[in-house]
Amino acid sequence: MKVTFWGCRGSLPASYSGSQTKHKVKRVLELAIDHGLQNHTQIDNFIRLLPFDLQSGYGTNTPCVQVDGGEEIVICDAGSGIRDLGQMLVGMGKNIPRKIHILMSHLHWDHIQGFPFFVPAYIQGVHINIYGCHDNVEETFVRQQRTPTFPVALRDMGSHIEFHTLDPSKSYSIGGMEVSIIEQPHPGTSYGFRFVQDNKKTIYSTDAEHSDDAQSPDYPFLKFIEAADLLIFDAQFNLADHLFTKQNWGHSSNLIAVELAVRAGVKKLCLFHSEHSFNDEELHKFELDTKRYLKIYNEHAILDIVLAHDGLSIDI
Numbered sequence: 001m002k003v004t005f006w007g008c009r010g011s012l013p014a015s016y017s018g019s020q021t022k023h024k025v026k027r028v029l030e031l032a033i034d035h036g037l038q039n040h041t042q043i044d045n046f047i048r049l050l051p052f053d054l055q056s057g058y059g060t061n062t063p064c065v066q067v068d069g070g071e072e073i074v075i076c077d078a079g080s081g082i083r084d085l086g087q088m089l090v091g092m093g094k095n096i097p098r099k100i101h102i103l104m105s106h107l108h109w110d111h112i113q114g115f116p117f118f119v120p121a122y123i124q125g126v127h128i129n130i131y132g133c134h135d136n137v138e139e140t141f142v143r144q145q146r147t148p149t150f151p152v153a154l155r156d157m158g159s160h161i162e163f164h165t166l167d168p169s170k171s172y173s174i175g176g177m178e179v180s181i182i183e184q185p186h187p188g189t190s191y192g193f194r195f196v197q198d199n200k201k202t203i204y205s206t207d208a209e210h211s212d213d214a215q216s217p218d219y220p221f222l223k224f225i226e227a228a229d230l231l232i233f234d235a236q237f238n239l240a241d242h243l244f245t246k247q248n249w250g251h252s253s254n255l256i257a258v259e260l261a262v263r264a265g266v267k268k269l270c271l272f273h274s275e276h277s278f279n280d281e282e283l284h285k286f287e288l289d290t291k292r293y294l295k296i297y298n299e300h301a302i303l304d305i306v307l308a309h310d311g312l313s314i315d316i
Contacts, residue, residue: 063081065204069177098127106189133189178197182220190206190250201227201230208251230270235272236251266303
């Protein structure tokens with residue numbers, strides 16, 4: 001199983017300004033002075049040693065995650081990241097997948113806004129299945145592209161688009177993987193997905209607010225994520241935001257992500273749905289703080305932690 005992240009931000013795409021670039025360049029040059037670089041080899045080695053927020057970045061797109069485990073492409077959510085995914089697929093030329101599956105966690109705008117710009121949806125011969133547990137998935141996609149908000153109606157996109165309503169109490173075979181579903185606390189309700197193939201288990205769980213009831217030993221989410229190889233978890237907030245200023249907004253903190261992952265025996269935790277107002281430096285600190293908390297919560301726990309970024313691929 002392979003998981004690729006095309007969009008990782010929450011609520012809306014993150015902006016990127018010239019002042020942010022200038023700040024990064026200044027920090028890099030300050031470090032370069034200390035290293036006394038003299039040739040290209042030293043420069044290359046220096047760049048490799050830079051922290052992630054300086055040599056790269058966490059990206060700007062809203063949620064879109066590709067899960068490869070079967071013979072057909074499976075996508076979680078259609079945020080702005082699905083545009084970049086579509087460009088990659090079109091670049092495959094005649095080898096572009098002819099059958100694509102998109103699972104929708106819910107229908108908030110940051111999770112559907114990229115679909116009108118998903119180029120494979122305009123190609124005849126491509127069959128796109130869109131799945132969701134809400135009973136108005138098709139209506140929402142149609143309305144998003146209805147005049148006057150978009151010039152191309154959904155029915156005119158060119159591909160064959162089919163909608164399927166899922167029952168969260170059932171399991172399904174989608175794209176060659178077994179898919180199970182859990183209902184999650186979020187305004188309007190969201191759903192998490194568990195993908196299983198060849199004894200490998202990936203959980204996609206975004207837009208969920210885990211609160212005091214998560215401390216219960218029989219909290220249902222623990223069973224759903226038990227022994228997962230990869231848990232993709234909504235950790236948009238730090239603890240202060242989650243408890244005070246943004247309580248009941250429908251998102252969780254990085255600390256509860258760690259606690260649930262450790263209790264469930266998860267192997268790798270991927271923090272997801274990152275705060276759109278955080279720059280790369282702030283997100284890098286957020287990731288490091290989360291890793292430090294793991295040692296405070298359980299110094300003996302074996303849990304790999306990573307903060308999702310656009311372009312990240314994880315082999316399971």
